[in-house]
Amino acid sequence: MGNIKDIIKKAAGLTSGTTVGLGNEINRSEWLxxxxxQVPAGSRLLDAGAGEQPYRPFCSHLHYVSQDIGEYDGKGEVGLQTERWDFGKLDIVSDIASIPEPDGAFDAILCSEVIEHIPDPVRVFGEFSRLLRPGGHLILTAPFCSLTHFAPNHFCTGFSRFFYEYHLDANGFELSELSYNGNYFGYLAQELLRLNSVAQKYTASPLSRSERIRINKLLKTIERLDGADSGSRELLCYGIHIHARKR
Structure with a gap:
């Protein structure tokens, strides 16, 4: 974790000593x-939209099946791109809304940071409902708010709790857990940490030393407010984590 934080801060040119704004990926990985x-050993799990399969190591006790459309190459001219991308060996290459498996084929489905890249995410909920046996687990994460990334396959900037409560219920799911990743202050800090790289890309004018010093001071203020937070996640956060069960 320390290495990830150091890399982010080095790229941002910031040395405030704060940790606010650095929790997005770390929090999500720990929650997943x-x-x-909690999924019983030996269960058959589908990692839907598996990408580079970063969470496969968390599934060593499960019968893990990876699926992805397998088209992203890390390159693009719009927004944030990864430059490189390696799917590895996928078990299923298909449209996520039409997976060639029979009804009730899986005990659990993992879908992490995927549905913002799907033109019709509600249709995907219907497909997940079809693929899960009754009582099966749906484990899903997605942004509450995000910058343009993986374009042109970026169709939604994020989803609120009300989206999940309505559409999961309508597709036969009962929520077991809905949790927020981060809050308003953490999100602001995340974007301040990204400011230097965005300035370099879109203005050809990196932050000056005095500007970085001022941002470091602001990050300390944001960290103080983050420590006193009592519910700003309802306004803004990194994302929402869902654990639901198929009725």
């Missing part, structure tokens, strides 16, 4: 690790 451990 804990929830996946």
């Amino acid at each position: 690790r804990n929830v996946l451990q």
